[in-house]
Amino acid sequence: MNVVLIVEDEILEREFLTLLVRDELHKDDKLLTCESGAQAIQLAKQYRPNIILMDLMITEIDGLTAIEEIRKFLPNSCITILTAYSEFSYAQKAISLKVFEYLLKPVKPILFKEIFNKMLKTLSNDTVLVEEKPMELSLETTEDRHYFIEESIKYIKEHFREKLTLEMVASKVFVNPKYFSHVFKKEKGVAFTDYINQLRMEYACRLLEITNYQAYRISYECGFSDPSYFNRVFCAKMNMTPQAYRKYVHALKQSDSTSKINVGC
Structure with missing residues (x-):
């Protein structure tokens, strides 16, 4: 069973991601959502999600700090960042936190589903989640x-x-x-x-x-x-x-x- 946590403070964006994720999940999978970094840490401790979709500029605790805290007790969770901020310092920090992907908003549905299914496949194959390599956007389609x-x-x-x-x-x-x-x-x-x-x-x-x-x-x-x-x-x-x-x-x-x-x- 997969447990997915979506962390997004914008309501419309959160609903958009929720619809896309639900299309890819099975009946016995669990989907959680929240809007702040503090809530994300609390839900992660309680439900131990194996997939996390994290915005960066969220309330109470920012996304990178929340991921850093979550990594202490969920070192193998598959985490993808979705953000409107392209500063390279953020990407460098994300690399050190072994983030699966760093996606820039607005994210096209087809690209998001492609990345999300890669996350599911990575987990189902029991492979190493993240290699320490430069962050790359998915560029497989024309x-x-x-x-x-x-x-x-x-x-x-x-x-x-x-x-x-x-x-x-x-x-x-x-x-x-x-x-x-x-x-x-x-x-x-x-x-x-x-x-x-x-x-x-x-x-x-x-x-x-x-x-x-x-x-x-x-x-x-x-x-x-x-x-x-x-x-x-x-x-x-x-x-x-x-x-x-x-x-x-x-x-x-x-x-x-x-x-x-x-x-x-």
Whole structure:
């Protein structure tokens, strides 16, 4: 018999999770719900659930603290976190507490059921509940991979002008860096570094066209810490130096302007 505990302080969210969980349980399974960390600890001591679904920002005692306390007397319970907070420090703490999954709200029903059934299967097979490995979202379906890539691209486009590493982006979507690199290249057709550099080159070209900034300043504006490396990347991508590109663009503009004057005459 499975004993499932849902800890969620938002009524609608709790009812939503309850409906999804009930669809997957058998008649002899028990389902418990509560809205605070203190209640979660009390119910866990009383009913000893083998599956716990825990929100983080709950009243009285926060979710991570509640899990830390529950782990003292239920070390093998299968626990998944559902939260709207993506801070990496939370995920790091969750890893240390051997959480099964870390899901970001809003959670799609199909993804939630997939994770919940994995929890049930893990328990029924009597396998080790959690390996000590980087936290990962479930990315097995095409839809999930697209969502993961879209979130990554959104973050990259907002921050490509800053110091940005593969590990930093992977941590934002709670994916192992090696796995992130593999999926990114498969979905986008280019490696992570090449994608970042392409965005930076496009921005560099724009700055060369509309400003009088020196190349070293443009390199910093585009997120490069080393101007010489910026020059090498620019030459490799554009087959000319930044200075040559600026002259080329200005020459084109002058030529175009002259053509328009001749037509007018």
